[in-house]
Every structure is written in structure tokens, then in C-alpha cells.
Amino acid sequence: MKDIAQDIVPYRPEEPQPLLRQIPAGKAYPVEALGPLKEVVQAVQNKTQAPIEIAAQSALSIASLATQAFGDVEWQGGVTPCSLFMLTIAKSGERKSSCDKLLIEQVRVHERDGLSSYAELNLRHTTELKIWEKQHDKLLVSALSAKPAEKQAAEAKLETYPPAPLAPIAPHRIVAEPTFEGLVKLFKIGQPSLGLFTDEGGSFIGGYAMSKDNMLKTCSELSKLWDGSPISWSRSGDGTTTMYGRRLASHIMLQPVAARPVLANPLVVNQGFLARFLICEPKSAIGTRTRREYRPESDLEIAKFGKKLQALLEQEPPLKANTRQELEPRKLTLTPEAKELLLDYAEATELGQKDGGVYADVTPFASKSAEQALRIAGVLTLWESLDADRISAETMARGIDLAEYYLHEAKRLVDYALVSDKTTRAEAVRTWLLNKWAKPEVLPSDVVQHGPNALRDTKLAIEALTVLEEHGWLIRVAPDELVRGARRKLAYRLADGARLLKRNS
Known part of the structure; x- marks a missing residue:
């Protein structure tokens, strides 16, 4: 009689799906x-x-x-x-x-x-500008204080005075x-x-x-x-x-x-x-x-x-x-x-x-x-x-x-x-779970309190955990199960394939 045990295929958990794809190679430069x-x-x-x-x-x-x-x-x-x-x-x-x-x-x-020449020109310009301003101010004062008979001539001098020297x-x-x-x-x-x-x-x-x-x-x-x-x-x-x-x-x-x-x-x-x-x-x-x-x-x-x-x-x-x-x-x-x-x-x-x-x-x-x-x-x-x-x-x-x-x-x-920000954040949580998180279950509050800095927000944490669930890294815990002595509205545990990767890493 054939041994039934010989037909039993050992259980092997399915590997989770990757979140990020490799960047394809580019064309040769012309x-x-x-x-x-x-x-x-x-x-x-x-x-x-x-x-x-x-x-x-x-x-x-x-x-x-x-x-x-x-x-x-x-x-x-x-x-x-x-x-x-x-x-x-x-x-x-x-x-x-x-x-x-x-x-x-x-x-x-x-x-x-x-x-080197610009520094010299700038110094010369500063001097020339001071001289120009002094002469211009003198003409301005003269025009403002001139007697009515002399005012037109004083204003003409001011108007015809050359413009300020240009900076180099x-x-x-x-x-x-x-x-x-x-x-x-x-x-x-x-x-x-x-x-x-x-x-x-x-x-x-x-x-x-x-x-x-x-x-x-x-x-x-x-x-x-x-x-x-x-x-x-x-x-x-x-x-x-x-x-x-x-x-x-x-x-x-x-x-x-x-x-x-x-x-x-x-x-x-x-x-x-x-x-x-x-x-x-x-x-x-x-x-x-x-x-x-x-x-x-x-x-x-x-x-x-x-x-x-x-x-x-x-x-x-x-x-x-x-x-x-x-x-x-x-x-x-x-x-x-x-x-x-x-x-x-x-x-x-x-x-x-x-x-x-x-x-x-x-x-x-x-x-x-x-x-x-x-x-x-x-x-x-x-x-x-x-x-x-x-x-x-x-x-x-x-x-x-x-x-x-x-x-x-x-x-x-x-x-x-164009991998979305959502996927990028999920990848950060995935890496954190595999390398740093020791508990069997993970709650959104765990991610907010202990996870990557970019995930210190409950909405973002839930979003990232949902992406990991969709890609086979996490399994949602049933609402009637106890997690750390209490029933939780939302909790996850690592999928079998993810746990295997965590043990081997």
C-alpha cells in the first residue's frame, strides 16, 4: 500500500509582492x-x-x-x-x-x-559717485534757494548736469x-x-x-x-x-x-x-x-x-x-x-x-x-x-x-x-517592520509612535498598512481576536511569507 505521507506537499508560504520595481536601463548615449x-x-x-x-x-x-x-x-x-x-x-x-x-x-x-580689475573699477566708481552726488546736491540746493530771477538758470544747470556715473x-x-x-x-x-x-x-x-x-x-x-x-x-x-x-x-x-x-x-x-x-x-x-x-x-x-x-x-x-x-x-x-x-x-x-x-x-x-x-x-x-x-x-x-x-x-x-508617495511611505513601513519591529502584531498607533518619521500621522499610517496588506505583507487581524489583551478596531500581523523573510534577514 502506497504511503500517503509521500504525497503530502510541504507548506510553503507565498512570498509577498514587491512594492517598488527596478529602474529599467536607458539607451546608449548618441x-x-x-x-x-x-x-x-x-x-x-x-x-x-x-x-x-x-x-x-x-x-x-x-x-x-x-x-x-x-x-x-x-x-x-x-x-x-x-x-x-x-x-x-x-x-x-x-x-x-x-x-x-x-x-x-x-x-x-x-x-x-x-x-581683479573689477575691484579697482568699483573703487574708482565709488569715488566718482561721491563727487557726483556732492556736485548734484550743491546744484539742487542752489535751484531750491535761488531767487525768482535766477531760478530758471539754476534749474537748467540741474537738468543738464550729467547723469550719475554707471557702476562697472x-x-x-x-x-x-x-x-x-x-x-x-x-x-x-x-x-x-x-x-x-x-x-x-x-x-x-x-x-x-x-x-x-x-x-x-x-x-x-x-x-x-x-x-x-x-x-x-x-x-x-x-x-x-x-x-x-x-x-x-x-x-x-x-x-x-x-x-x-x-x-x-x-x-x-x-x-x-x-x-x-x-x-x-x-x-x-x-x-x-x-x-x-x-x-x-x-x-x-x-x-x-x-x-x-x-x-x-x-x-x-x-x-x-x-x-x-x-x-x-x-x-x-x-x-x-x-x-x-x-x-x-x-x-x-x-x-x-x-x-x-x-x-x-x-x-x-x-x-x-x-x-x-x-x-x-x-x-x-x-x-x-x-x-x-x-x-x-x-x-x-x-x-x-x-x-x-x-x-x-x-x-x-x-x-x-511616479511611484506614488503612498507607495514610498508603505515601503518605509515595510522596511521598519522587517528590521526593527519585534512584536507579532502592529497597530496604526505603533507606526505613529515608533515608525519612520514621515508616518507620524494616523491617516498616513493606516494608508501605508493598507498598501502592505494589498501586497501580501500583512494580514488583518479579525475584530474578535485579542491583541495585547484587548480587541482592536484595526490591527495587522505579518503574513507567513513576510515572517519567513524577517527570520532570514
Whole structure:
């Protein structure tokens, strides 16, 4: 007779379902599309062994800073600036700063050289202004106290007195971690073309400018700068400041932990601010950088880039007549072939935004992708020659290849980051239960009193516990069961599979 025990299948608890999925791998970076920047990007990558995407982000953003003052590109019956906003997401240790430092060094040198003469000019201006104020006050007193027969002549002297001497223009080209007020102040006293560059993007994103009270204002005003719109800023006591003809390029570097909440923030995404950035998160190179030497030619390419950058920084930008700081970039047009390529790409990205389309979940990014392609093509054109007046089909194709890569990156990263806040909080409770909670049952009050700091609210605690129940991590205790000597309105215990994981962890 067959032994019945042989047919008994041992009980094995079902494993709970994961809450968070792995982020999918991105596409290969289209290095060939960088055109005149390709060689220096490969040189920086060769020297630092950083992901090539990081080197490309640095090169494009710095090239944009150097060229944005000189040309706008024709777009939809008007023009759009050649300003690029870049956002690089990478862990600490990926050598983000190393890439930027190699390429931005000449900007720093240019600033340092300018600051020494700026200090002297400022001192001279202070003296000249005091003399002017003294003379002006003297004429004012004379006009106010003049006898009727002499009043007209005294007032004429006051009216024809030269205006106050203008302060020298500050030589700064780069701003790091500003408030928008700080950025406006620098635009007011300094160069009309600036760059917002920071390798500590978490400080900017988590700072005053992007605080809960200031986020909408900062996003709105920075978006206007990307668009090339005038800067208009009002402060009590200072009146309204309006500045025309300003340009801003940007490269913000963020660690993944700081980037996820930004990518998932509806205000930042849907308002269109984030869609103005070319975003990438490259595959980590940490643990693979074992090469001890780099090609000597890399130093030559980086030096060549620096020399060209210096020449562009020293070039006087086109200014509107009778102004000192209002840029008037000339218009770059497209060849007929380049225009056809751009229109085809714009149509493809538009169709991809319809319901069920490949870009339906990232419409802010898709709707700006053709314009991004045009801006990139403008930067590459001007980097090759400031005298260029047209964008070729070849360069337009490069811009499209790069813009398409960044659109795919945005879709990949935003889709992943759109894990709801609810799921993120549930994951924090799950980790806490497995690693720190010792009792067999858990109540909402346990989470509120002892759980993660973000869950010190009963409603949020119940929400997180419900998500864990739905994913098989918890089982709800029946209302008639005793939990710690009392019947509870709502209580849970770890499911068998979760208890097994807890024992083995």
C-alpha cells in the first residue's frame, strides 16, 4: 500500500509582492551626434572614467553658456534662445564634479581675471559717485534757494548736469545655489549671459529657492528665463525690476535620492519646469574604473576646448543700441532640409502624446522635445562658428538624435519616479517592520509612535498598512481576536511569507 505521507506537499508560504520595481536601463548615449563636441567629451570620459553621459552634459551646458548670447533660433514664427538646462542624476562617486571642473576651468579663469580689475573699477566708481552726488546736491540746493530771477538758470544747470556715473559690470558668469532674488541681483549688476552650475543640486532643490512657499515662484521665473522672456521682479521697498535680453544656461547635478521626489512632483512636472531640462541618469561606472592610464591626447583635446571657450568668453556679445546689458542675439535660420527634419520630428512627438501613445505620460517633455532639438542644433552651430547664420540639415539631425535620447530618458525616469508617495511611505513601513519591529502584531498607533518619521500621522499610517496588506505583507487581524489583551478596531500581523523573510534577514 502506497504511503500517503509521500504525497503530502510541504507548506510553503507565498512570498509577498514587491512594492517598488527596478529602474529599467536607458539607451546608449548618441555620442556621434555631439558633432564638434564629440572629441572633448570622449577625452573627458577617457581621463575621468566617468559615464560618457556626464561628460556630455557638462560639455553641452558649458557650450550653451558660451554661445547663448550670440544667437537665437527661428521657431514657430518667432525665435527661441540657444539656452540649455541640463539635469544629471548620479550617485556620489560617479565623478560628476571632475567632468565639470575639466571643462569649466576656463570660465573660472576668465572670472578671476575680471575680478581683479573689477575691484579697482568699483573703487574708482565709488569715488566718482561721491563727487557726483556732492556736485548734484550743491546744484539742487542752489535751484531750491535761488531767487525768482535766477531760478530758471539754476534749474537748467540741474537738468543738464550729467547723469550719475554707471557702476562697472560684474564679471561673474556662474551662479551656484541661488535664490531667484540672488540671480536677479547678479543679472542687474553683472553679465547678461549667466550659467547656473552646481554639483550639489540637492542644496538648491532642498534650499530656500525650492521650498514649499517658493517652489512655484522659482519654477515659474526660471521657466521664463529658459523661454527668453523678460525678468520681472517685485519687492516691497524696491519697486519692480524688469530686465530684457538676459540668457541663462544651467547644469544641475543631483543624487538619485534627491531626484526621485522632484521627478514625482506634479507641480514641477506638470507646470513644465522640469520639461525644460535635458535629463539623464547614466548607468553607474563605480567598480569598473580599473584603468591606470589615460591617453595623452585627451589633455590636448581638453586644452583645445578651453582655448575656444576663452575666445568665446572674450568676444563682445551683441547688445541693443544704447544699452550695456540687454542682449540682442541675431537670428539663426534653418536650411529647407533642416526645417523639414525638424517638422517631421515635431509631428512624431506630437502624435506620441495622444491617449495610449508612447509619450502620453510625459506630454510636457514631448511637447518641448522639438524645441530642445532646435536649441541643441543652435549651440552646436554657434560653437563651430559664431559667424554662422543657418543651421544645416546635418546639425539639425544631430540635435534631433540628442533630443530624442533625452526624451526617452525623461520617460524612463519619470515613469519610475511616479511611484506614488503612498507607495514610498508603505515601503518605509515595510522596511521598519522587517528590521526593527519585534512584536507579532502592529497597530496604526505603533507606526505613529515608533515608525519612520514621515508616518507620524494616523491617516498616513493606516494608508501605508493598507498598501502592505494589498501586497501580501500583512494580514488583518479579525475584530474578535485579542491583541495585547484587548480587541482592536484595526490591527495587522505579518503574513507567513513576510515572517519567513524577517527570520532570514
